Amino acid sequence: MTVKLWRFEVSSKPGFRDVHGQAVLADIRECGVSSIQEVIFAKVYLIEADFDEVFAQRVGQELLCDPVCQDFLIGRSTVPAGPMPACVLEVHLKSGVTDPVAESVLLALRDMGAQTVEHVRTARKYILLGALTEKDRDRIIRRVLANDCIEEVVIGSDAEPPSPHTRPYELRLIELPIRDLDEEGLVRLSRERDLFLNLREMQTIQDYYRRIGREPTDIELETLAQTWSEHCVHKTLKSSVEFDCDGQVFHFSNLLKETVFKATQELSKPWCISVFSDNAGVIEFDEDTAVCFKVETHNHPSALDPYGGAATGIGGVIRDPMGTGLGAKPIANTDVFCFGLPNTPHDQVPKGVLHPRRIMKGVVAGVRDYGNRMGIPTVNGAVYFDNRYIANPLVFCGNVGLIPRDKCFKHPQTGHLIVVVGGRTGRDGIHGATFSSGEMTHQHEEIFSHAVQIGNAITEKKMLDTLLQARDAGLYEAITDCGAGGLSSAVGEMGAELGAEVDLEKVPLKYQGLSYTEIWISEAQERMVIAVKPENLEAILKIFAAEDVEATVIGRFTDDKKLTLRYNGVQVGQLEMDFLHEGICKYSRKAVWRTPCLPEPQFPSKDSYTEDLLAILSSYNVASKEWIIRQYDHEVQGGSVIKPLMGAANDGPSDAAVIRPKYHSNRGIAIACGMNPCYGDLDPYQMALSGIDEAVRNLICVGARFDRIALLDNFCWGDCSRPQTFGSLVRAAQACYDGAKAFGAPFISGKDSLNNEFVCEDGTRIIIPPTLLISAVGIVEDIRKCVTMDLKEPGNFLFIVGLTRKEMGGSHLSRLHGQTGGTVPKVDLNLAPQIAQRLSEAIADGLVRSCHDCSEGGLAAALAEMAFAGGLGIQADLRGLPISQDCRTAAEQLFSESNSRYLVEVTPACYHAFAKRMLNLPFGQIGEVVEQPRLQIRDAHQRLVIDADLDALKAAWKNPLSLG
Amino acid sequence: MTTVHAVVLRAAGINCDLETQHALELAGAAVQRIHINRLKENPALLDGFQILVLPGGFSYGDDVAAGKILANQILHHLRDAMRTFLEKGKLILGICNGFQVLIKTGLLPGFNGGGQTSFTLTDNDSGRFEDRWVYLQPGTDRCVFLDPGRRIYLPIAHGEGKLVAKDAAALEQVRQGGYAAFRYVDAAGNPGPFPVNPNGSVDDIAALTDSTGRILGLMPHPERFVRWTQHPHWTRLKINEQEPADGMMIFTNAVRYIREHF
The missing domain is CATH 3.30.1280.10 (Phosphoribosylformylglycinamidine synthase subunit PurS)
Structure with a gap:
C-alpha cells in the first residue's frame, strides 16, 4: 500500500x-x-x-x-x-x-x-x-x-493546508564577535539578538571574552542573556538603592535582602524548612510532611495569547513544587487576575491589544483546561479590574504541594547523569525569559509570537505520575523544572556548584530543524531535569517507559565548574559557572517617593445608602466570581473542606480555601490572598500592609492557626528605571518587612515582574498601577473546627472586632463617586496581630459560628455578603461600632475599608465566653441575625440608612460577571 | 469474611484514582491502582478482582471526544477480558470520565449484549466545564450500586456530561427497561431546568446501568463525598459523623454485593 x-x-x-x-x-x-x-x-x-x-x-x-x-x-x-x-x-x-x-x-x-x-x-x-x-x-x-x-x-474551500514538514538541521557554529565592538555596537548586538542585555551587561561580557581571549558563540551569549534576565535574577529588586522618601533618605545595598528576606531571617521560625532557595518555599505541615507554595506571573504571554499564556502559566507553576526538593505532589492551585474593564468599548482598546473580555475568557479557559486536566483543584483566587491593566493583564498562578519531610532537599553530585524527562523540545517559547523582562509595544504580537509556549497538561500529568514513583523509590538525587530559560536555566542552576556537560543532539525534539541554540534555550513546556546516579539509570528509565513518558540522558555533572555544550561531538559553547552565576554587574538605583497631597473625599450626607451598597456589590471588583470559580474543578483529589463558594445556596464568597491533604488526618492547609492596587497610587506602603493584613484576615476567618502563617510576595510594577516608579516599589518592600515582623508571618518565596508597560502606536504609555499580591498559607489544626462566612441561625449575635476609622482613600465608595484622594486604610502593627491571634483562638475553641472580614466595600458589603450567603437577615445598629474619633458620618462608618476588622456571629450561649476573649480589644455588638430576609442598618441617630431585600443584594452581586 | 478486591484503572490523564481508591477502602475493599498499559500487556490481571472502577479525569486529554481514546484501547485490547469479568457476575463502575468511557465502548446501556453506541455524552448545554452539587434520584431498583428510592447529593465536575440518545427508541428502551440509574432533581425531588439538570441531559438522566444492574456509569463524583466536611455547606449542618456521607452508598453497596455473591 x-x-x-x-x-x-x-x-x-x-x-x-x-x-x-x-x-x-x-x-x-x-x-x-x-x-x-x-x-x-x-x-x-x-x-x-x-x-x-x-x-x-x-x-x-x-x-x-x-x-x-x-x-x-x-x-x-x-x-x-x-x-x-x-x-x-x-x-x-x-x-x-x-x-x-x-x-x-x-x-x-x-x-x-x-x-x-x-x-x-x-x-x-x-x-x-x-x-x-x-x-x-x-x-x-x-x-x-x-x-x-x-x-x-x-x-476558501479549496485552499491547501500548510505543509507540516520541516527541514533537517545541519550544524553551523556561530560566533558573535564582541571584543572589538564599541558601545553602539554592543547595544546593537543585544537588540538584534533580542538579548535584552543593557550596555553595562554587554560590557561585562565583553571584558570577560577579552580576558579569556576569544569571541563568544551565539549559545554562550544566549545562555548569559537568559541567566541574567530580570525574570531569572531579579536584578532590580536585588540592586542597591538610594531611596528618598518624602525627603528622608534610606540606603539599601540589596533591597530584597534588607526587606523581604530580612524579616524571614529575623523571625527565624523553626517550622520554615526551605525559604527563597528552591523553586518554592517549604514549611512544616506535620511530623512527616511539609507544604510548599509558589506563585508566579505569566503576564506578557497572556497578553498575546490569553489561553495559551494562562495555561502555560499554571502548567509552569505546577512544576515549581514538582521541582522543589526532590519533588512535591501538587495539591492545589490558586489564580489571581488583573484585567481591563470588561465593558470597555472596542474603539478604546489600543492597537495590538486584545479586548479585556477576550483576554479574560481566554485566561480563565486556559487555567481551567490545564488545572482541571492535571487533576489539581483550583481553590483560591481573586480578580481585579482597572483599565490600566488593559494592555498588560496580570496573570498570577500559584501551586501548593505536599512533600515528605525527608525529600525537601536535592543533592546533585559530580558523575550524576543529566536526564530530561517529559515533553519534547520544540521552537516554542524561545526568548520567553528575556521577552517577559521588557516592556510591550503594539508590534509585540508579531515580533514575539515565538515567545509563547504551548502547553499540554496530559504530558505533564503523565510525567508527574511517574516522577512521584521514581522519587519514592529513591532513584534520583536532584530535580528542577525547565521554566524560563529552558534547559539553559535548569542545567545551569543545578550544576552551578559542580559543572556540567551536555550533548545537545540527544535532546528529543518535536520536529527536526532546531539549531543547537534553539534546543538549549527553548522554553517548551512539560519538561523536568533530574540528576541520576548511573547505577539507577536502568531502573528509573523503566518507570518512565512503563507509562509512556520519555526520559533521555543528555549529559552529566562534572567537577570542573564549567558549563560545556556540545552538538554531535563539536563543542559549541563553554562558560565558567562562576561568571555565569556571579558575573552579572551589581546595580545601584535611585528611588523616590513623594506622598501625594490630595484632598479627602467628601460624601454628601444622605438618608439612605442602599443604592450605594447595591452599586458597590455590583462593581466588577466586588461582584461574585462564580462564573469563573465553577469552571474550575475545586474538589478533585477529594480534600476540599472550605470551598470557594459556600453557604445555604453554595454561593457565598469564602474568605480562604481549606483542604485536607491527607485522607487519614484532620489537619488542614488554608490558602488565601490579599491585594489592593486601589490604594497603591496614594500610599504603596499601606497598600502592601493592607495586602498582608487582608491575607492574614482571610486565613484567620476560616480557622487557621495564627502562629503558622507564611507569606509569598509577587511584585508587578512598571518600569523601575524611573525613580518614582521604583520608589513606590521600595515603599511596598519596606511594608513587607514591617508587616511580616508584626504578624510573625515570614515570607518564604516570591517573584517579581517589572516593566509591565505598553507603548501605544502614538507613543503614549500605559502603566499598570503598583500591584503587590500577597499569598498566604496557614495550618489548620483540626478541619472540623473550620468556620465559613455565611450566617447560620436567627437569634445569634453579630460582633465586629477591630476599629473603624475615617479611611476613605481608594475605597469603593470613593471610586463610585469619582473621588481620587484621601487617607488609605492603615494597619496598626501592634493591634492587628493581637486581634488576629485572639480571633483564631476563639474559633479554635468553637465560640464562633461564622466569620467574615471587612474588606472591599467596608462593613456594609461584608454584612450583605454574610446575610445573603446564609439566607438570613440582619438587624444592625452602628451605635455598636467601635470607631475612631473622626469617623462620624454614616457613609464613613458603612463604607470605610479600615483593616483588621472581622464580623463574627456568636450564639447566645457563647456570648460571654466570646466577649471575655475579646476583652481590651476594640469590639462591639453590631447586630443580630434575624429570620426576615432583609439587611437593615441603623446609624447613630437610629435612621435606617440601609434597608434592602436579600434577593436584591444578591442579584446585584451575582449578575455583573455572568459572562455566559 | 471474603476480601473484596477492587481495581482502579489508571491511564494518561486519569486523575481521580487516589480518592476513588480511598473511598473503596473506606467501604472495606482491598484496592490496587493499575495502569492500562499493564492490562494491555496482561489482560488476565483482571481475574484477581471483583470490582473494576474507571475513575474520573481526562483520559488522553479527552482528545477527539471525552473518554474516546481509552474506550478505543479497551475495545481493541480488553474486550474479551471485560466480557469474562462481567460473565462471572462481577461489577464495573465508571465515574465521570469512566462513565464516558463505558458509554463509548457501548458497555452502557449495553442493549443486546453491548457493543452498540446508542447514547453519548457530549458538551454541556452551558458550553463550559461546571463544578457544582446536584441532587440525584434513583430511577431504578435493579442496580446493585444504589439504594432504591434514596435521594443523594453529590458534586459534578465536567464539561461533557450531557447525555444524548441516538433516537427515540433508544430513549424509550432506557426508560422502560430501568436503565436510568439516577436522574437530576432538586432538593425536593422534582425535575427542573439548569442548574437542577446541570448539563441538559435527556430525560434528566445522570447515570445509566446495564441490563444486569452490575454496571453503573455516572457523571457525579461519589468519591468526593465520603465524609461530611466535603459537603458544600457542612458548617450549617448538624452532623452525625457515624452516618455515612452520600457518596459512600455506591461503594458500600458494591463491596456488600461482592461479599454476598462471592
Whole structure:
C-alpha cells in the first residue's frame, strides 16, 4: 500500500447543537460583527497513512466521529446551497506547533491496527454564513478564530493546508564577535539578538571574552542573556538603592535582602524548612510532611495569547513544587487576575491589544483546561479590574504541594547523569525569559509570537505520575523544572556548584530543524531535569517507559565548574559557572517617593445608602466570581473542606480555601490572598500592609492557626528605571518587612515582574498601577473546627472586632463617586496581630459560628455578603461600632475599608465566653441575625440608612460577571 | 469474611484514582491502582478482582471526544477480558470520565449484549466545564450500586456530561427497561431546568446501568463525598459523623454485593 493523505471532516448531525459553532458566533457578535447569521463548525483530521478506503471508513465511524450526534465525511465538505454568502476558514497549527490531539489519534490508530501512519494533523474548519467584508473577515480571524502566534488560517474551500514538514538541521557554529565592538555596537548586538542585555551587561561580557581571549558563540551569549534576565535574577529588586522618601533618605545595598528576606531571617521560625532557595518555599505541615507554595506571573504571554499564556502559566507553576526538593505532589492551585474593564468599548482598546473580555475568557479557559486536566483543584483566587491593566493583564498562578519531610532537599553530585524527562523540545517559547523582562509595544504580537509556549497538561500529568514513583523509590538525587530559560536555566542552576556537560543532539525534539541554540534555550513546556546516579539509570528509565513518558540522558555533572555544550561531538559553547552565576554587574538605583497631597473625599450626607451598597456589590471588583470559580474543578483529589463558594445556596464568597491533604488526618492547609492596587497610587506602603493584613484576615476567618502563617510576595510594577516608579516599589518592600515582623508571618518565596508597560502606536504609555499580591498559607489544626462566612441561625449575635476609622482613600465608595484622594486604610502593627491571634483562638475553641472580614466595600458589603450567603437577615445598629474619633458620618462608618476588622456571629450561649476573649480589644455588638430576609442598618441617630431585600443584594452581586 | 478486591484503572490523564481508591477502602475493599498499559500487556490481571472502577479525569486529554481514546484501547485490547469479568457476575463502575468511557465502548446501556453506541455524552448545554452539587434520584431498583428510592447529593465536575440518545427508541428502551440509574432533581425531588439538570441531559438522566444492574456509569463524583466536611455547606449542618456521607452508598453497596455473591 502507498501512503496517502486522508482528510476527514467531523461535524454535528442535523438536529444536534453545534456547540462550537454557536460559541464562535457569539464571539463574532461580541466583537461587533452582526452580519453573520450562522457558523458551522467541523473538526478536520489529516492523516497520512497507508490504509485503504474500508479502513478509512472504520476510522471515521469508530474513532473520529461520535455516531450518536456527529457525521463524518472523507474529503472536503461543500458550503450549504442557498442564497446566503459563505466564507470558509480553516485554522491550522503552524509548522512545528505541538498537536496533542494528533498524538492521541496516532495512538488510537495503532490500537485499531493501522500499520504505517506517517503523520497526523488536526485543524478547525468554520463556515461563516452571511455577508462579510474582507475587513470584518480579517478581524474575525484575528480576534475570534485564531491565534496568530501559533495558528495559520487558510481561506476558501479549496485552499491547501500548510505543509507540516520541516527541514533537517545541519550544524553551523556561530560566533558573535564582541571584543572589538564599541558601545553602539554592543547595544546593537543585544537588540538584534533580542538579548535584552543593557550596555553595562554587554560590557561585562565583553571584558570577560577579552580576558579569556576569544569571541563568544551565539549559545554562550544566549545562555548569559537568559541567566541574567530580570525574570531569572531579579536584578532590580536585588540592586542597591538610594531611596528618598518624602525627603528622608534610606540606603539599601540589596533591597530584597534588607526587606523581604530580612524579616524571614529575623523571625527565624523553626517550622520554615526551605525559604527563597528552591523553586518554592517549604514549611512544616506535620511530623512527616511539609507544604510548599509558589506563585508566579505569566503576564506578557497572556497578553498575546490569553489561553495559551494562562495555561502555560499554571502548567509552569505546577512544576515549581514538582521541582522543589526532590519533588512535591501538587495539591492545589490558586489564580489571581488583573484585567481591563470588561465593558470597555472596542474603539478604546489600543492597537495590538486584545479586548479585556477576550483576554479574560481566554485566561480563565486556559487555567481551567490545564488545572482541571492535571487533576489539581483550583481553590483560591481573586480578580481585579482597572483599565490600566488593559494592555498588560496580570496573570498570577500559584501551586501548593505536599512533600515528605525527608525529600525537601536535592543533592546533585559530580558523575550524576543529566536526564530530561517529559515533553519534547520544540521552537516554542524561545526568548520567553528575556521577552517577559521588557516592556510591550503594539508590534509585540508579531515580533514575539515565538515567545509563547504551548502547553499540554496530559504530558505533564503523565510525567508527574511517574516522577512521584521514581522519587519514592529513591532513584534520583536532584530535580528542577525547565521554566524560563529552558534547559539553559535548569542545567545551569543545578550544576552551578559542580559543572556540567551536555550533548545537545540527544535532546528529543518535536520536529527536526532546531539549531543547537534553539534546543538549549527553548522554553517548551512539560519538561523536568533530574540528576541520576548511573547505577539507577536502568531502573528509573523503566518507570518512565512503563507509562509512556520519555526520559533521555543528555549529559552529566562534572567537577570542573564549567558549563560545556556540545552538538554531535563539536563543542559549541563553554562558560565558567562562576561568571555565569556571579558575573552579572551589581546595580545601584535611585528611588523616590513623594506622598501625594490630595484632598479627602467628601460624601454628601444622605438618608439612605442602599443604592450605594447595591452599586458597590455590583462593581466588577466586588461582584461574585462564580462564573469563573465553577469552571474550575475545586474538589478533585477529594480534600476540599472550605470551598470557594459556600453557604445555604453554595454561593457565598469564602474568605480562604481549606483542604485536607491527607485522607487519614484532620489537619488542614488554608490558602488565601490579599491585594489592593486601589490604594497603591496614594500610599504603596499601606497598600502592601493592607495586602498582608487582608491575607492574614482571610486565613484567620476560616480557622487557621495564627502562629503558622507564611507569606509569598509577587511584585508587578512598571518600569523601575524611573525613580518614582521604583520608589513606590521600595515603599511596598519596606511594608513587607514591617508587616511580616508584626504578624510573625515570614515570607518564604516570591517573584517579581517589572516593566509591565505598553507603548501605544502614538507613543503614549500605559502603566499598570503598583500591584503587590500577597499569598498566604496557614495550618489548620483540626478541619472540623473550620468556620465559613455565611450566617447560620436567627437569634445569634453579630460582633465586629477591630476599629473603624475615617479611611476613605481608594475605597469603593470613593471610586463610585469619582473621588481620587484621601487617607488609605492603615494597619496598626501592634493591634492587628493581637486581634488576629485572639480571633483564631476563639474559633479554635468553637465560640464562633461564622466569620467574615471587612474588606472591599467596608462593613456594609461584608454584612450583605454574610446575610445573603446564609439566607438570613440582619438587624444592625452602628451605635455598636467601635470607631475612631473622626469617623462620624454614616457613609464613613458603612463604607470605610479600615483593616483588621472581622464580623463574627456568636450564639447566645457563647456570648460571654466570646466577649471575655475579646476583652481590651476594640469590639462591639453590631447586630443580630434575624429570620426576615432583609439587611437593615441603623446609624447613630437610629435612621435606617440601609434597608434592602436579600434577593436584591444578591442579584446585584451575582449578575455583573455572568459572562455566559 | 471474603476480601473484596477492587481495581482502579489508571491511564494518561486519569486523575481521580487516589480518592476513588480511598473511598473503596473506606467501604472495606482491598484496592490496587493499575495502569492500562499493564492490562494491555496482561489482560488476565483482571481475574484477581471483583470490582473494576474507571475513575474520573481526562483520559488522553479527552482528545477527539471525552473518554474516546481509552474506550478505543479497551475495545481493541480488553474486550474479551471485560466480557469474562462481567460473565462471572462481577461489577464495573465508571465515574465521570469512566462513565464516558463505558458509554463509548457501548458497555452502557449495553442493549443486546453491548457493543452498540446508542447514547453519548457530549458538551454541556452551558458550553463550559461546571463544578457544582446536584441532587440525584434513583430511577431504578435493579442496580446493585444504589439504594432504591434514596435521594443523594453529590458534586459534578465536567464539561461533557450531557447525555444524548441516538433516537427515540433508544430513549424509550432506557426508560422502560430501568436503565436510568439516577436522574437530576432538586432538593425536593422534582425535575427542573439548569442548574437542577446541570448539563441538559435527556430525560434528566445522570447515570445509566446495564441490563444486569452490575454496571453503573455516572457523571457525579461519589468519591468526593465520603465524609461530611466535603459537603458544600457542612458548617450549617448538624452532623452525625457515624452516618455515612452520600457518596459512600455506591461503594458500600458494591463491596456488600461482592461479599454476598462471592
